Amino acid sequence: MKITAPLTDEAIASLHAGDKVEIWGVIYVGRDAAHKRMIESLDKGEPLPFDPHGQVIYYMGPSPTPPGYVIGSAGPTTSGRMDAYTPRLLEAGLKGMIGKGNRSKEVRAAIVKNRAVYFAATGGVAALISLTVKKSETIAYSELGAEAVLRLEVEGFPVIVVNDIYGGDAYEQGKEKYKVTTGTP
Amino acid sequence: MREIQAQDITETIARLAKEANLRLGEDVLARLRSARVVEPSPVGQEILDQILQNAEIAPQTGLPLCQDCGFAVVYADVGQDVHIVGGDLTTAVNEGIRRGYKEGYLRKSIVNHPFSTRDNTKDNAPCVLHTELVPGDQLKLTVMPKGGGCENMSYLKMLTPSAGRQGVVDFVVDSVERSGGNPCPPIIVGVGIGGTADQAMAIAKRSLLRQVGEPNPDPEVAGLEQELLRKVNATGLGPMALGGVTTALAVHIETYPAHIASMPVAVNLQCHSARWKSATL
DSSP states (O other), X not given: OEEEESOOHHHHHTOOTTOEEEEEEEEEEOOHHHHHHHHHHHHHTOOOSSOOTTOEEXXXXXXXXXXXXXXXXXXXXXXXXXXXXHHHHHHTTOOEEEEBSOOOHHHXXXXXXXXXXXXXXXXXXXHHHHTTEEEEEEEEOGGGGGGSEEEEEEEEEEEEEEEOTTSOBHHHHHHHHHOOOSSOO | OEEEEHHHHHHHHHHHHHHHTTOOOHHHHHHHHHHHHHOOOHHHHHHHHHHHHHHHHHHHHOOOSSSOOOEEEEEEEEETTEEEESSOHHHHHHHHHHHHHHHTTOOOOOBSSTTTTOOBOSSOOOOEEEEEEESSSOEEEEEEEEOHHHHTSOEEEEEOGGGHHHHHHHHHHHHXXXXXXXXXXXXXXXXXXXXXXXXXXHHHHHGGGSOTTOOOSSHHHHHHHHHHHHHHHTTOOOXXXXXXXXXXXXXXXXXXXXXXXXXXXXXXXXXXXXXXXXXXX
C-alpha cells in the first residue's frame, strides 16, 4: 500500500493496525531535544519549525553522511521518549509519527481523538531506510547537531501501521495472535 | 617474549570497529535465514526480509547496519608472553576506536557527565575494555558495538538459592517479555548465573560472543538454554514485537560457581544486529 506524506484525512481513515505501507513524500525528523523546543514554542505562542498540519514526524538520529550520500544510516529511535510531548503536537495538527516501540495510553488516546496514525519502522535496517531518502535538509535547531530538525523527501519508506484512528494496536494484536497459552512450551 | 606495537593494536581496532558495523557474522545470517523459513507472521516475515536485505546493503554502500553504532565494547585477551611496546594498551585501543568511528562515518553516541550535562565526547571514545591475561604469546582483540536500545534492557537479580531452576526461568522469561520491542527482537539472550553481581553481568555479555545457537558444553546448562528459548518464543512477541514466533534467535547461558548464600542471575540482550569482529595479533 502506497501512502503520500503529508497525510490526508482520507488516507489516514484507510489505514488499519498491521497494514504494510510505503511512504512517499515529505517527512520531518525530530527527537528528544527538538520536541522539547517545539513544546516550548507552542507554550509561548511562537511558530513551530514547520506547519504541523497533515505532517509526519520521524523519530531518528542518523549516522554521519558519507561522501556521495544524501544521509547516513537512518533507522528509528524509541518512540516512548517522545510520548510526553506528543499529545500537544497532535492537537496542533500533526497527523503521523514514525518510530519504534509502543506508545503510552495517553498518546494512543490522543491518536484516536485527533485522527492521526503511528507507524513503526524496523529498527536496525538503517542502511536500507537510508536509501529511501532522496533529499535531506536541516530546517531548524541546527545548533542541536545530530538532534536538529530535518526535512526529508522519501520514496518507498517501508513502515507498519501500529495505531490507527479506530483504536487498533499492532503490538497488542500481534502478541495475542502468536502467544502460546496451551500446554508447556 | 613477543613484542607487539601499540600502533598495530590501534590499526587493528579501527579496522574491527568499521567491519563490525558493516558485516554481520555468517552464523547470525544463517540463523536469521532459518528463522525466516519458519516464521508464520506476515509482518514478521517482512521484517526478517528487511533485516537480511539490510545486511547486504551495508557492506555494499559502507552505510552502517544500524545508525546506532553503539558503545564500543572491546575484549583484549593478552598472552602472558606478550610485551606491548610504543604505548599503553588502553590508550592504543581508544585511539583505534576514535579512528575507526571517524573513518567509517559511524555515529558518535558517547556523552560525558552522565547525570548532568551529557555532552558528547564527539569521537565515540572511551570504549569499555575488558582485559584478560591468558597463556601464550598472542593478543586477541574483539570489538562489539553494543547498541543503547538493547543494552538498556539489561537485568540483574540476586535470587535466593531456594528460587532454584524455576526462579531462573521465570526471571529470564519475564525480562524478555517486559522488554517488548525495545531491544529490537529477534534477540540473542545472554544469561550469566553465579559469581558476584558484576561477574554474572560480565559473563552474560561475554556469552554473546558465541556462535549463535552454539550450546553450552554442559548438557544440563544446554537443556536450560533450550527450555528458555522455547518459552521466550512462546511469548508471541516476534520480530520487532509485532507478533510472531521468532522473539529470540538463541539463548546463551554462562555459569560460574556461586556463594552458598547467592544465586545471581544477569540478563544481557543483544539486538538482531548482533555485531562483533575479532582479530589475533
